[in-house]
Amino acid sequence: MKLISVLNLGALLVASVTPSAISCPTTHHAAPIVYLSNGTYRGTYNQYYHQDLFLRMPYAEAPVNDLRLRIPQSLKSTWTGIRNATKYSPSCIGYGSDTWVLGNHVSEDCLSINVVRPAGLPERAKLPVAVWIHGGGWVNGGSSDPRYNLTFIVEQSVRKGMPIIAASMNYRLHAWGFLHSAELAAEGSTNLGYRDQRLALHWIKENIANFGGDSERITLWGNSAGAFSVGSQVVAYGGRDDKLFSAAILQSGSPLVFGLKPQTASTWEPYWNKLLHTTNCLVPEPVACLRRLPTNELSAILNSSFASPPSWGQVVDGDFIPESGRALLKKGKFAKVPLLMGTNFDEGTEFVSQGINTTSQFAEYVRSVGVAKQEVHSIEKLYSDNPAVGIPSTLKGRPEGHLAYLGQQYKRAAAFSGDVFQHAGRRLTTKSWAKQQIPVWSYHWNVLVENVSPAKGASHFQEVVFTFNNINGQGYDTVVSKSPLAGKPARLVKLADVMSTAWISFIVNHNPNSNGKSNLGACTCRLLTDYLTHSSIPHLATVSRAV
Template sequence: MLARIPSKLFLSLPLLFSFGATPATAISEPGTTNISSPTVRVLNGTYYGTHLAKYDEDLFLGIPYAQPPVGPLRFHPPQSLNTTWDEPRNATEYSPECIGYGSSNWVLGNIVSEDCLTLNVVRPSGISPDEKLPVAVWVHGGYNIQGGALDPRYNLSFIVEQSIEAKTPIIAVSIQYRVSGWGFLFGKEILDAGSANIGFRDQRLALHWVQENIEFFGGDKEKVTLWGESAGAVGVGAQLVAYGGRDDKLFRAAITQSGGPTPSNRYSTPESWQPVYNNVTAAVGCAGANDTLACLRTVPTERLSSVFNSSTTASANWGVQIDHDMILKSGSAQLAAGEFVKVPLLTGRNFDEGTTYATRGINTTSEFLALVQSAGLDNATATTIAAMYPDIPAIGIPATLVGRPSPSEAYLGAQWKRVAAYIGDLQQHAPRRLTSQSWAKYNVSSYSYRFNVLVNGISPSIGATHFQEVAFVFHNTEGEGYKTVVSKDPFEGKPESFLELAKIMSRMWISWVVHGDPNLAGVSNTTWPEYTLEDPKNLVFDVNVTDLTYVEPDYFRAAEIKLRKRKARLDGVTFLVHDNGYDEVPQEDYEPVKRSETQQTFQVSGIHISILHSMHSTSKLPN
């Protein structure tokens, strides 16, 4: 990721494309090492990096972990390096990011290229190979269509610095992987070629590189924690369920922030993707080719990129693909069967995730019902679900918005808080609870959190939304990468409690990487409980409470849902509900079902409706 170099160096760059023709080594050509430069000899040869004296860190940047995926290797699984060298090579600058489409790329003006399969290593200075420090491997997010290791918001120097100050030093690694159509194109032709899930395969090869080489940097290959946020967390989830949950000993623990093995969008099949694949081949003149995939490998980068960044791929699902090889079946099915890597997990979501995904402009109950029905539900089920999310702003999200949106924000819709609550549960909170319960069901240690902070630059109508915890976890208190035309420094103008919470969160994450226990950081008066089926709990990070943290039961609920009884009152009807199909609470604990003698459960995208009750937002429940 970004070393601790002033972000203005990157913000001043124009938007540049080094499509295909420029290899990553154009930024890291073999050269003569400065005598003061740190050097590391890995399996293929020697690299020299950069020493940051002010922070006492060594940086090794833009290191290839695979052959350039260009020409005939486009749309192929990543290929291991097949060269060695004697002369030290330059590892002092980042490689281009993988070609992507979105603000993560164009706002920062980052150079992009097809040749982008590199990683970066940030370590405390002067570490010898026998130090065996714990290792955190960061996987960036960006909806699998954008982002990269060059993003200054992911400055790994900050968290490594915190680990040094805590006297529990770690090594941090960031990886790049192909995104958008370059990494997640799918269809029958892709399946037959064994080229599905290329972006996730990139990540996996990077993990193999870490296993083979991190000891030369002073890291311990047996103490690797895989860590990601949003689409990066989905990538972590894909590694957890890959090959039926086969444990290849690539990591000993995981962290998933706002994502995981059960993303809300369904795992793709080649059949669902085929129309998009056909549209892409037609758009670039390959539809009539005998081998359309071979034809796509010959299309000029600029032309293919313009198609990927157009309405041609508007319906594409840039996510996990069922290829019956790396991914055998849906994440929820694999979790239910215990087909995941049994490593400890730290996972969580932000209170107001739904404001990132919510449909805007919903003003009436009929419009809200239509939104619920758009998931393919029949009218009766959709009506029941809609009733579970009543149009009561006081119990919707975000809590930072009092009442309904103001006239200046009327575009959000009169039922904004209702929609945000429903969508947030569907997209984020339900999958997180399913994951936490699955780990507990199979007796694997896990810890769950929720983040509730309104940062600088975010409107009260948006609240503690998606991504906002990242600056705290990274201890990016200088706001690197946030001072742009589309965002602001999250800490600017905020009280000392914001900085204190950043220290708490970053140190807890470090403690997880080092010890496999977030409670050994010595920075919080609150003990973070392990998640269990019998007593499921989350740790909440909140600058508005005295200790900045508190423990809550993991029962998100509307005003009428009681804490321990897990029920929902709907227009005089009390429905018995299950959490993800695990009926761990004795049935006699529930009140009788009215108007019906049978238990009722509902599912949306395979997730039981009982876990879609997160109307929000406060730790207090009415009696």
């Protein structure tokens, strides 16, 4: 991978609106209005942040009744008068803690978009746009999750002199969006959640100028399943460039399938057959039968333990995903846009199986994730049973005492797991971009945050709060999690400022280092700012530009 120096372009090269051009907050501010081709929306004005919010704007017909388990249909309805866009939509139906901590406020009628912008934009403003795709393992979550509050990143962009508009979307989850079978494939109803995202991107492309956004400068952005979603959009239709986005940010995800097993109709056949049996849809037209089931009845079955599904997410269908992500990358079949991509050092602690105590158990685990039997011995040699070289480094030695349940070979298995599920995809993706002479920046997160055990380390998802500049940890203090910035230690608050500024710089300039704060040398550079050379700031990793 050839590395070259990065030019400090300056933050205002592409930003059409500077903070001085944005009007100051006033005591009385009318609710914002936006005129779109389908009709007119009234948003809400947030005086504290001086922002306009437009929430729950549908981008598709509701996927209910006969539209259930079908490709999303563009919104056809129009209206006169003004519709309110002041409250979040229910999340799409899903199952997991990301959904139930928000009160299980879900619905099939969920395909909507939110837009947050600085208030007081001049007419004909053209701000760069960030489009966030939430994660949640393809099975839960939603754009209303307060951890993904777009207000903080928009506020930071104005503060840093690089104002942006931010948008987020809901997309169908679990079987509602990612069920697969030969019958569904025959009618083209595959990768529905990803097709939802694609239609949302078309809506944003067509409408964002009315909000003051630049339709030619749209950056996709996601973490975890959201990053895998971004990756799937990048390779969709064999890398066909529909000009829906001009750059992409992938945090802990890639264009590859999650793991080593590409999904096909045969992979899904056992789950599909059990679903039909459980729903009494073993009939000549099973898909039509599933569409007729009451929502609550089908949801209760999907949320039961009637069968274990394959991995949710990307399926090779010969259309939206014509070949495996790995094959598409190696053939150069992806959208040629600048990329900012990274993973967390201890990703494997999130995904590893617990209780691996012996080498034979380790070998069994290696086989279970899809490694060919003849390759297992090579894996055993590559990943030695030496805790000193396993992960996380924050856990010294082997798990003992109250951590014994993790297994004596936990650190060995976690190192392998991180490579399989995250780091391998990052490496292949960045190398593929470099081979095609496309700008790509790669980071490696290595920070132990507050409320995380040393046995977990710098694991999955922990960087998200920093990239949003969510320094108050909004949405994190729940029955299942605690704020990574509890007490707001200065070193972590500063890190949030550094990272969010870098992300904004990439959204604005498609270069994370052009924020006017760093003088980067050739070959290798510290991430984005000289702040990271200070001992008070935790080491994040190196970021380089490869072409």
